[in-house]
Amino acid sequence: GESVGLHLPTLSVQEGDNSIINCAYSNSASDYFIWYKQESGKGPQFIIDIRSNMDKRQGQRVTVLLNKTVKHLSLQIAATQPGDSAVYFCAENDGSNYKLTFGKGTLLTVNP
Amino acid sequence: EPEVTQTPSHQVTQMGQEVILRCVPISNHLYFYWYRQILGQKVEFLVSFYNNEISEKSEIFDDQFSVERPDGSNFTLKIRSTKLEDSAMYFCASGGTVSNYGYTFGSGTRLTVV
Numbered sequence: 001g002e003s004v005g006l007h008l009p010t011l012s013v014q015e016g017d018n019s020i021i022n023c024a025y026s027n028s029a030s031d032y033f034i035w036y037k038q039e040s041g042k043g044p045q046f047i048i049d050i051r052s053n054m055d056k057r058q059g060q061r062v063t064v065l066l067n068k069t070v071k072h073l074s075l076q077i078a079a080t081q082p083g084d085s086a087v088y089f090c091a092e093n094d095g096s097n098y099k100l101t102f103g104k105g106t107l108l109t110v111n112p
Numbered sequence: 113e114p115e116v117t118q119t120p121s122h123q124v125t126q127m128g129q130e131v132i133l134r135c136v137p138i139s140n141h142l143y144f145y146w147y148r149q150i151l152g153q154k155v156e157f158l159v160s161f162y163n164n165e166i167s168e169k170s171e172i173f174d175d176q177f178s179v180e181r182p183d184g185s186n187f188t189l190k191i192r193s194t195k196l197e198d199s200a201m202y203f204c205a206s207g208g209t210v211s212n213y214g215y216t217f218g219s220g221t222r223l224t225v226v
Contacts, residue, residue, distance in 0.1 A: 034214055043203045043217035097168045098143060099157040
């Protein structure tokens with residue numbers, strides 16, 4: 001069935017290192033992907049998105065890579081800071097409706 | 113920056129009671145959503161709402177659930193007879209256009225059913 005999932009449930013990095021969070025999806029009809037950050041006690045916060053006609057998109061300190069061949073999405077965070085500590089979710093939409101399907105989440109911990 | 117506001121932040125209710133979760137979406141947005149997140153699990157879609165009617169709902173959104181936009185600013189989720197398994201964080205979200213899927217989430221209401 002359709003699913004969006006994450007390879008690693010937890011990731012611990014040192015401050016200043018680069019972080020890579022991965023996500024696999026199985027719905028080949030998905031054409032829009034979003035990464036969200038969720039801090040404790042808060043709602044998901046939009047980080048960056050990408051459409052299926054692209055394979056890379058960059059924001060401020062973040063880059064999303066999309067590999068449609070293997071249905072894989074990644075979020076790269078450069079020079080990770082303690083404020084980046086949160087749960088990161090990927091979400092996808094197949095364009096047929098309004099809903100987002102979320103993955104399970106990866107807990108990123110940044111050690112000072 | 114515009115925000116989606118949810119009240120209350122935490123609601124404790126007895127099993128079988130009705131609860132109403134309230135949301136004030138971003139004022140010029142047209143699309144409204146409810147999601148829920150059971151502790152430690154992923155965020156799940158409940159319902160989308162546009163032009164004063166439900167656009168889509170998930171299998172979770174059964175007859176015990178309803179949504180309403182009673183005036184120009186509020187968007188509510190009602191659970192008619194709560195069950196223990198309804199305990200979760202409930203997030204409201206709003207978006208501008210159908211092509212803008214990166215909608216804004218509120219901070220959530222933590223519902224605890226005892």
